[in-house]
Amino acid sequence: MTRERRKSERLRAGALPDPSSVQGIVELAADLAVYLSPAGDVEGISVNPDCPSLGCLDHWVGRNFNSFLTVESVAKLDERIAEMRADANMTPRWIEINHVDNATWEFPIRYSIHRIYGGDHLLLLGRDMQPIAEVQQRLVSEQLARERDQQLLRGEQTFYNVALEASETGLIMLEPESGKIRDLNSSAALLLGTKASTLTGSSLAQAFEGRKREELLDALSSAARTDEAKGVDLVARRNGHSLTVYPDYFRAAGQLFILCRLVPVDANMATSADVAQSTALLFASTSDAIVLTDGKGTIREANESFLIMADAAQMRDVRGTSFSDYLARGSVDMKIMLEAALKKGRLSNYATKITSLTGTRTGVDISASHLESHGGDFGYGFVIRGVSSNTAADGEAPTSAVNEDAMKNVMDLVGTASLKELVSATSDVIEKLCIETAVQLTGNNRVAAAEMLGLSRQSLYVKLRKHGLMNADSDDIS
Structure with missing residues (x-):
């Protein structure tokens, strides 16, 4: 059956306004061709046979084209059609819109819009953008997967750093070929008498006295290969501490490294890290x-x-x-x-x-x-x-004693003096007790005592003389 004789089963619900030969050209030139009435209804549709992913869209015919577009695409298409109808000589430009069908199926199409014989009918010639969209989605998925992997890697690096720093034992990660320090914790840096940032990336031999790089690496490699926990005795160059280094091989990412444990020769020698940890425990507990x-x-x-x-x-x-x-x-x-x-x-x-x-x-x-x-x-x-409520603070015992004696003397006056005289005597006793207490609390600091009592310094000196609390020795309180 020739293409001219196939009245195109895909057009059985409508026809393009062109001869049958042109229909075949349109079918092959565009992945999707849509013929719209002035009201925007689909009067004809053609799907390229090489685009099976689009399926059969004959059910669009007789229905409004906008009902098969997403909300944002409706506004975009209406704006373009309005521009074309306002400018009869406007050159067709590509427009990308998203179709929706069967509630869940969504696919992007890139259209060029053409007038038919200068009338109000429109012919939309579209290219299927699904393959490009799928590639873009795969790229986005790959990017998201890469970001998740990087996040996991950062998490693993954080766990490694926390575990390394939490160790009370001095630890050094060493590259066996170059002899350079790949990483170390703060405990190791303290034992070597410097900071971790100073040693990272430098040669391990530079941290010890009297050992050349090749000699030190050979000694560590030999000790690491033995089945017994054999150490290498070394002396730290910066602080002179005698240390024993216990090396062990381990493999990471296909490469060999040496894990060195640093132990002071004098087991009773407390490191700065030990002291700091003990101080922290005392502070907390x-x-x-x-x-x-x-x-x-x-x-x-x-x-x-x-x-x-x-x-x-x-x-x-x-x-x-x-x-x-x-x-x-x-x-x-x-x-x-x-x-x-x-x-x-x-x-x-x-x-x-x-x-x-x-x-x-x-x-x-x-x-x-x-x-x-x-x-x-x-x-x-x-x-x-x-302090217990029953235990007087320092300096309070004399005040209490004076308080009891003074108040007893005042009470003895009851019956021999008027109430006004008794109240006046009591006020003087209380004033003297308050001044004595303030001076004692401030360690005989007259300025602080005056501030505590809300007095000027001059007024305090007047009251000290009044109550006989200031003698020749200004540091004594009677």
Whole structure:
């Protein structure tokens, strides 16, 4: 059957307005040809036999073409048709739109739009873009798969780095051919007396005394091949520590590497890493509250005991706040402790109270230290120990004794003096007790005592003389 005689079964529901010979040309020139009425209804359709993926689309005939387009494609096609009808001489341009059919099937077609004999009928000649779209989808899938692989690789690298750094044993990854350090942890760097970043990529022989590269590699290779755990005794060049290196071969990605374990010859020699770890454990587990602040008293770190004392749920509730916010006398207590610690280096057994976030108060003794490092001023450290409510803080016993004696003397006056005179005598006793207590709490710091009592320095000196609390020796309190 010739192509001219095939009235094209694909056109049985409609016909293109061309001779039969032209129909065959259209069928082969385009993957999909659609003949539209001025109202946008499909009057004829032709599918290239070499595009079986498009299937049979005869059911489009007699229905509006837009019903087989996605929402965004409808707007795009209507805009192009409007431009063509507004400009009769407009050159046909390609337009890519997406078709939908049978609810789930979606496929892209690239059309050129042509007028038929200058009328309002349109002929759409389309190329099937599904093969290109499939290639693009495969490229996107490959890119996503590559990104997932990279994410997994980064995760594995993170696990490796965390495990390496968590090890208390000094570990070095060594390339056996070149003798260069591929990786090492902080414990190994501390044993060698330097930083890990300084040694990474350098020759292992440079880290030890009296060993040439070839000689050291031969010794490590021989020790690694033996069945026994044989070590190589070496001396670190930077700090002179005697170390034993235990090498083992391992293979990664088809290449051989040597894992070297560094052990101090003196088993009793504590490394910096051991000391740091022990200090961290003490900080976390001690029953005494510990607070570290910067030079202005802002909290940098605190242990669990302080969080319990302050009724704080987690560290972020207190970090960045001022330590004075948790002291009963606020900035007055803070100023006294910081000045004493800065002047003498430390302050012991300062009696005050800690106010929690919920408002409860706890009597405490605080020891403060000024912390300095090689880089300069680090800040202050405070060790806070709770005191029993039945135990008087330092400096309170004399006050209590004076309080009882003074009040007894006042009570003895009952019946011999008027109430006004009794109240006046009581006020003087209380005033004297408050001044004595403030001076004792501040370590005879008159400026801090005046600030604590809300007095000027001159007024404090007047009251000290009034109550006989200042004698020839300005450092003594009667």
